[in-house]
Amino acid sequence: MSGTSAIAASHQAAGSEKPTWMLSPYALPLHAFGIAAKCALPLIIWFSLGRLVRWALLLLAATLSHGSWYQARLVVVVFLFTLVVMTSLATTAGMLYVIRDALMETRARREAGEGRESLFGALNRTALVFAGIYLTWGFVTQDIRDFMEIDLRRQPDRILVDAFAGEDSGVMAGLIGLDAKISLATMAVAYVIKTFFGRRHEAGAGRFSGILATFGELAFVFYGINALYTAVGARSDWLGGRVVVTAWHDWTDQAKAGVPGWEQVTGFIGAVWPYVVDALVVPLAWLTVGILVYGAYAEDTRTTIRGTRLERATVHVERTHRWTRLALVKLSAGWTERWIPLLNSLRLTVSGGAPLFGLFALCYVGLRVGGDYLGRAGRYLVAFDEPYIWFMTYVPVGFVVDLLVTTLSMCLIAATFDLAASRRRRGLR
Structure with missing residues (x-):
């Protein structure tokens, strides 16, 4: 019986080993589609709930940005906008979390008695670095655009009527209309929150200390935007005439005139850099978030x-x-x-095979390009001859496209992490 059990155990262990070709970097697209097929339902639920909460918060913020007690309303508006970004964080972390059971690395960790963690634990660990990436790489810009678009579409004619009447309608200005003194006061409160819970998070105390520290960090930035907007608007002429600013412009003008090819090189870099960011930096930033959620990262x-x-x-x-x-x-x-978070993610990914990151970036960009064409095709197919019907068809088409692109992107991120970690675990290059 013992010999039979040993043979059965050896066959079971051999069966649990994945074929070598499935650990190849070039199996990334197939692995991502396999994860999507296994986890389609929870991904759709998480995305739909997250998008519903996000748009409800944006609509509520846009509605509250007009009326009496204007400054008090704007304090609440910025608070709600902070919750919008936190909702994006929770949605991203939730979508990545629900597909962790489909990963080879998760199964390997659990066989070793590791890798059991709640969603709140992953969210608490991810929150602070997610906020830094979300702000420094400009992902928050889309949230700002959506807020302004909702505010404008609520009363499309108000901005023109008030402009002809010589009045400020406040349309699309809910995030920058806060008084400087009130901004400074709310910034102080947000700073206390982020500092207190940030130190607790560094000390490993508090189950939700990372989430609360992130909320304080985001609120500090968004309330500070109003004070900065007011200060820059009042001091732009003063700043333009300062010695350092003037000397910098003089130096760049001299460099253009005296250094051969300076203008051509800087022009080329300026033209190419946005594509580098979209094709390499942005995928790596989202991969960093995925690695954080799965707990194989130190920032x-x-x-x-x-x-x-x-x-x-x-x-x-x-x-x-x-x-x-x-x-x-x-x-x-x-x-x-x-x-630093991006470099760490790149190092982990490349350690699982240099072609892996290149194929990941290629697939990520391909999803975005394919999503653009799919959106155009959807709008073309549901087009009507009657005017303004596109107001009703644009939203569902955009939702479906975003659903497909986002869910496949999350699966691609999870598959990339899975292959990198599995290859590193088995010593493959």
């Missing part, structure tokens, strides 16, 4: 540079004076929030 700089020459440089920095270290941290904060 600190030390983890990212471990085993490289930069690690020796940080040792020398840590030996310097405390104020020197503090100044370096403050000066590099924007760079580290913007690039």
Whole structure:
């Protein structure tokens, strides 16, 4: 009996091993479609609920941005807009979480007694870095556009009627109309929240400390936009005449005139850089969020540079004076929030096979391009001769396209992580 059991166990172990071709980087599209087929229903439910809550919050914020007690209303509007971004975070994390059981890496972790975590645990770990990526790479711009579009479509003629009457309608200005003094007061409250819960999160205390710290971080930024908008609007002429600004423009003008090819090189970089961001940086940013949700990520700089020459440089920095270290941290904060999470994700992905990231980026861009063509085809098929009918057909077509593109993108992110982690676990390159 013992021999039979051993043979059966060996066959079971051999059967659980995935064929080598399924761990190939070039199996990424097939693996992503397989995950989508297994988890289609929960993905659709998460996306639909998230989109419903998001649009309800945007509509409520746009409605509240007009009326009496205007400044008090705008405080609530910015609060609701912060919840909109938090909803995007929860939706993304939820969609990635519900498909974790379809991953080879998850099964391998559970066989080793690891990898059991609640959705709130994944959300708490992901929140702060998600907020940094969401803000620094401009993903919040789409939320702002949607708020302005909803506000405009609620009363399409109001902005023109008030303009002819010489009045400010406040249409599409709900996120930037807050008084500077009120903005500073709300910023102070948000700063206290983000600092308090941020320290608790760093200490590993509090189940929801990361989520609350993220809410404080986002609120601090959005309330601060109003103060910054007011200050820049009042000081733009003053800033334009300062010595440093003038010297910078003079230096760039001299460089264009004196350095051969300067204008051509800078023009080429300026023309190419947006495509680099869309094709490489944006996919890597969303891959970072996926890796965070699945818990195979550390966002600190030390983890990212471990085993490289930069690690020796940080040792020398840590030996310097405390104020020197503090100044370096403050000066590099924007760079580290913007690039360190992405570099760490790139390192993890490339360690599972260099072609994996290239194919992931190609498939990600292909989904976006395919979604654009699918949207055009859908609007063409439901077009009518009667005017304004497109107001009713545009929304369902856009919803279906976003549903397909987003769910397949989440499956692609999960499949990329799965292949990278599985290949790294088995020592494949």
